[in-house]
Amino acid sequence: MPAQQKETAHPGLAQVQFLTIAEVAKVMRVSKMTVxxxxxxGELPAVRVGxxxxxxxxxxxxxxxxxxxxxx
Numbered sequence: 001m002p003a004q005q006k007e008t009a010h011p012g013l014a015q016v017q018f019l020t021i022a023e024v025a026k027v028m029r030v031s032k033m034t035v036x037x038x039x040x041x042g043e044l045p046a047v048r049v050g051x052x053x054x055x056x057x058x059x060x061x062x063x064x065x066x067x068x069x070x071x072x
Contacts, residue, residue: 016056016057017056018047018055019057019060020052020054021035021039021052024044024055027060035055036053038063039053043063044059044063044065045059046059054071056068060070
């Protein structure tokens, strides 16, 4: 597949930022195990790369927005 076709096949994919489990845990201020549980339960979508998982920044933002709890 020529390089030009690859670029247009997924135009938004080049702008996607992937985070490691450790980076997600740091952003969310939780343990890595908590992030792994969210990924394995399907609450936080992730991509498996080899033996590792990667989570998009958008997925983290979406999860946090939907998990917001108004106590008042």
